[in-house]
């Protein structure tokens with residue numbers, strides 16, 4: 001299987017109707033009100049067929065890393081991580097495991113596509129992988145709400161997502177400013193909800209800006225949920 005390369009130009013549905021420089025929205029034919037959606041928070045999702053084919057090898061690499069990484073096991077236990085994470089203990093996974101190296105190459109391309117979608121002017125610097133780590137979340141485990149400081153783009157690639165495995169729950173970044181904002185109706189449009197849960201599948205890649213607060217809700221699956229997370233910095 002081959003992976004569909006990241007789109008050079010984002011689809012119209014992702015960019016809104018007006019690509020290019022700022023525009024003033026046209027009035028409706030009846031002269032009614034015009035409503036713009038501004039200050040977009042982009043969540044980038046791609047299903048990586050090429051990486052999906054590597055998932056058995058990636059899962060074996062993750063489990064092997066977990067077995068060998070006593071420091072990571074200790075860190076996970078001390079920090080009450082329900083399972084194993086290499087976050088604080090291993091910084092060279094792409095060089096240790098060929099499948100992770102291949103995955104890194106795929107993620108690099110998608111991060112580049114995301115930066116283009118965002119219209120970022122990176123000047124003579126680039127977005128480069130800063131760190132990449134394994135998460136093996138036990139049944140019943142969760143990872144509380146957090147952001148990824150000192151990074152520009154963060155994301156996760158999903159290796160094993162058994163039925164009932166945790167979603168990724170995103171929080172409206174303006175939540176702390178909503179002093180008297182009414183709650184949203186249950187059936188409110190997704191773009192106006194204060195929290196949105198994304199349900200990944202094996203092979204899913206999600207990217208977001210690192211300041212976006214997110215959490216991994218409880219893993220209701222009967223087996224481990226395995227993912228690989230990463231941060232890209234602007235250097």
Ligand SMILES: [Fe+2]
Nearest residue numbers: 146147148214
């Ligand atoms: Fe995170």
